[in-house]
Amino acid sequence: MKTIVLGYPRVGEKRELKKATEKYWKNDISEDDLSTITRQLREKSWRTQQNQGIDLISSNDFSLYDQVLDMCITLGCIPERFKNLGGLQQYFAMARGHQANGVDATAMEMTKWFDTNYHFIVPEFIKNQVFILNSEKIVNEIQEASELGISSKPVIIGPITFLLLGKEKEEGINRLELLDEVLPVYKQLILEIDKHGVDYLQIDEPILATDLTKEEQLVFARSYDYFSKINVDLKFILANYFDCYGKNLELALKLPVHVLHIDVVRCSLQLNDILDANLLGDKILSLGIVDGRNIWINDFEKSLALIEKAKSKLSINQIWIGTSCSLLHVPYNLELEENNTQLNSEVKQWLAFAKQKLQEISVLKQLVINKKNDAVVSLFVKNKKANESRKVSALIHNNIVKRRVDKLTLADSERVSQFSMRQVLQRKELRLPLFPTTTIGSFPQTKEVRKTRAKFKKGEISQEEYDAFIQKETEETIRFQEEVDLDVLVHGEFERNDMVEYFGEQLEGFVFTKFGWVQSYGTRCVKPPIIFGDVSRPKPMTVKWSAYAQSITKKHVKGMLTGPVTILQWSFVRNDQARSVTCNQIALAIRDEVIDLENAGVKIIQIDEPALREGLPLRKEDWEAYLHWAVNAFKISASAVKDETQIHTHMCYAEFNDIIESIAHMDADVITIETSRSEMELLKAFVDFKYPNEIGPGVYDIHSPRVPSQEEMEYLLDKASSLFPDGNIWVNPDCGLKTRDWPETKTALKNLVQSANRMREKVSYVA
Template identity: 85%
Template sequence: MKTIVLGYPRVGEKRELKKATESYWKNDISEDDLSLIASQLRKKTWRTQQDQGIDLISSNDFSMYDQVLDICITLGCIPERFKNLNGLEQYFAMARGYQANGIDVTAMEMTKWFDTNYHYIVPEFVKNQTFNLNSDKIINEIKEALSLGISSKPVIIGPITFLLLGKEKEEGFNRLELLDEVLPVYQELLLEIDKQGVEYLQIDEPILATDLSFQEQQALKKAYKYFSEIKVDVKYILTNYFDCYGENLELALQLPVQVLHIDVVRCSMQLDDILKTNLIGDKILSLGVVDGRNIWINDFEKSLQLIKKAQAKLGEDQVWLGTSCSLLHVPYNLELEEHNAQLKSEVKQWLAFAKQKLQEIMVLKQLALNEKNDTAMSFFVKNKKANNSRKVSALIHNNVVNRRVDNLKPTDSERVSQFSVRQQLQRKALKLPLFPTTTIGSFPQTKEVRQTRAKFKKGQVSQDEYDAFIQKETEDTIRFQEKIDLDVLVHGEFERNDMVEYFGEQLEGFSFTKFGWVQSYGSRCVKPPIIFGDVSRPKPMTVKWSSYAQSITKKYVKGMLTGPVTILQWSFVRNDQPRSVTCNQIALAIRDEVRDLEDAGVKIIQIDEPALREGLPLRKEDWKAYLDWAINAFKISASVVKDETQIHTHMCYSEFNDIIESIAQMDADVITIETSRSEMELLKAFVDFKYPNEIGPGVYDIHSPRVPSQEEIEYLLDKASSLLPSGNIWVNPDCGLKTRDWPETKTALKNLVQSANRMREKVTNVV
């Protein structure tokens, strides 16, 4: 019985890779310096798994930015506009765009990795695309591990997942038509891997967790038949995660691979489905029993039941134990939280981060093989005691909150009037111009802002000193927005560390880590709060700074809130009750905040829901149930206001076509979306649906250091106005400006305002 880890976090326990990468971008360190730090992180990761006794340790799960971008580079799938760049300069340009040395290229699109908060770079395909083996990264990491005495298990993204996660950039072909072109390059890669003496290769095909067409299933058969005919000694581990194989199970069982991995955390029922067939044959079954997506301790008793069931049918040699998916989605090490006063010891005993999950795998193996030594039995007893204590803990349950959820009525999620009535009332009350300009919320958080907040949390800065600092940053930002003549302002969010963490810190039922960093994209890391109990709002959370900002300007200032679905999705959520119940608890807390903002005189309130599409189940048969409660939770939070109060929401890096009807049901007065990287392509769903409410299609890609010109923004707005009524279009960036620097932000926003003015002139001239 081998133990297997599908992947490990890569940013470093204290975000060493993030800091090094951003220093490299600023030319503060060299490429060699960055490579050295990356190598040190990989070696530490491998040593950690080796020390815990893991048998199959991954290589090539490390990335400087994103694993999908890595496979694009490996396969030579590089869009033409980046061909004048080389090496890391080209690599990061594909992810972030590039504007220097006479070269100005936009970044590739970015979207969510299945139903996670991790963003991947979307491969771009054109008709007659060619591929070539273009990188030795995989081979170098295999050799690097071997230098430590570790015969690693390389990880690659499989050809069908690679193609289906990409996008055709011209019409007239289907990206699956490129399979015949890309398979020979995979063959070259497999032959090179085999030369290194690799025993097992992990091929990730998480697309198997989705609904696949007959054509897509046939492509899978073709690809793996092709692989089976390559003369190599390496054995293939086919991995799927995040859900069941579902209708793809029979196909997966028949593919010519030696090991099949299943996620029994998300879908324990598929183990029974496999065991009652005879299709598994002599394949090894890898059981993903330890959760790679959440931070709760394993329930050893439940896991052992699954393991024993598989052992009884297949035998010990045909069963492996491991993580459900890559541990990329969880923090590094719970031991780092030793002196964290915010993390109650009672809650801490219920948690396991990446390093602790390695221990869980090894203990489960020992218990499954009846190796009941003192260490294993001690872990088992401790695990059972902790899980039992969680079921009865007084920390978790709040009867007042539960009664309030139980008493929700259908009218609690409905505005007073329909949108057409509200729109006229809001136009009369707000008197905004055509193409009103605004931003999505946050402004650049400088080093000084971050340092001052850190000093305040450590008690090195008093409350009065901190408030004075935030007040000045807020006023300076208001004055800048007034100066460039933005129409609807924001206060800048300088008091906020993160759009979810900030709210969680002020809500009951949440706990927090100091070093629980998880990669969101590239160098962007977040510390997801931990929802361990019933959620409620003891007092107002945002009214103070929103009211202050509104008091110092005659222009409207938006109240800025994070929506209930996003707070849920971007937290580690309790797994002892339905997510829908937890989401309604959060929705009621946000509803109270919305009411208080309106009472304080805030006329425009934005409730961000960038994670709504992310939470969509992978199979369409499960969509309706999720969308029903998710949309209703947003409406609960937003529907407490008068008709004249304008409700905005924001979504980014999502495909909207399949859920556009549900987005319309949210009934937000204004929705802002990310569209700049796709050049307004995402607007098509709204146009085809005849979306009735107002839309702000993003015209400034804030995930890139590029500054869009006035002409570029105007080009995008022209495209938008050719698709939508001019009276329904807002002008705004794709997302918040927190990660940008002030100089580029100021230039971009000035260009944005000037472009909006030009659009108004065009409409006036036409009239």
């Protein structure tokens, strides 16, 4: 029996990779410095896994930005606009855009990695697409590990997942038609990897967790038949995760691979299906039995039952145990939380981060092959006691919250009037011009902002000193927005660390980490709150600063909230009750906040739900149930206000076609969405559906440092104007401006306002 880890976190225990990369972008360190730091991070990850007894340790799971972007580089799938750049400059330009030395290249699209909060760079395909092998990164990491005495297991993204996650950028091509072009490059890569003496190659095909067409299943079979004929000693591990194989199970079982990995955390029942099908033959079955997506301790008793079930049909040599998916999605090490007063010791005993999950895998192996070892048995007993204590803990349950959820009715999720009536009242109340301009919420959080917040948290400055600083930053931001003549202002969110963490810190039922960092995209890391119990709001969370901002300007200031589905999705959620119940608890807390904002005189309230699409199950048969409770939770949070109060929501980096009807059912008065990277392509779903409410298609990509011109934004607005009534269009960036610098933000927003003014002139001229 071998132990396997599909991938390991890469940002570093204390975000060393993030800090180094951002210094590199600012020319504060050299490429050699960055290379040294990344090599140290990889060595530490490999040594950690080696020391915990992991048999199959991954290489090429490390990335400077994103593993799909890395695969684009490996396969030479590089869009033409980046061809004049090279090396790391080209790599980061593909992810972030580039605007220097006469080159102005927009970034590639970015969207969610299946149903996670991790974002990947979307491959671009054109007619006569050419693929050219660049195996340097993969080979270098194999050699690095080998020099440390580790025979690694390289990880690559499989051809069908790579093609199906990409986008055709020209008419008349089909992604799958590129298979014959890309397979020979995969063959070259496999031959190159084989030269370096590794035993196994992990090929990730998580697309197998989705509904595949017959054509897609056929090309899967063709691709792996092609691989099986390559003359190498390498053994192939086919890895699927995030859900069952489902209707793709027979296909997967028949593929000529040596090891089949399954996610038995998300779908334990598929183990029965595989064993009953009796089609595994002499393949090894890799059981993803330790959760790579959440932070709760493994239940050894349940895991051992699954392993014993596999042993009833398979030899011990045919069974591996490991993580359900890459540990990319969980924090590094619970040991770092030793002095964390926010993390209750009772809750802490229920948690396992990446390093602890390695220990769980090793203990499970020992429990299978060395059952009578006293030390191992004591670990089993400790695990059982912790799991049982969680079930009965008084910390978890709040009967008042439970009763409030039980009493919810249909009326609690409906506005007083239909949108058409609300729109008339809101226009009269708000008196906004055509093409009203606004931002999504946050403004740049400078080093000074972050340092002051850190000082406050450490007790180095008083509440009064901190409030005075936030007040100054807020007023300066309001004055800037007035100066550039934005129509609807925001307070800037300088008091907030993260759009979910900030709210979780003020809600009951949450605990927090100091070093629980998880990569969201590139150098963007988040510290997801941990929802361990019933959720409630003890007091107002945002009213103070929203009301202050509104009091110092005659323009409307939006109240800024994070929606219940997004708080749920971007937290580590308790797994002892239905997610829908937890979501309704959060929705009621946000509902209370919305009412308080309205009572404080805030007439526009934005409830962000960028994670609604992310939470969609991978299989269509499960969509209806999820969308019903998710949309209803948003409506519970938003529906207690008067008709004159305008409710906004925001969504980004998602494909909307599949859920456009549900988005309409949310019944937000205004939705703002990310569309600039796709040049308004994502609007097609709203047009085809005849979306009735107001919409703000993002005209400014905030994840890129490049500053779009007024003409570029106007071009995008012209596209939107050809698709929607002018009276229903808002003008805004794609997302919040928190991660940007002030100089580029100021220039971009001035251009944004000018583009709106030009649109108004055009409408006036036509009229």
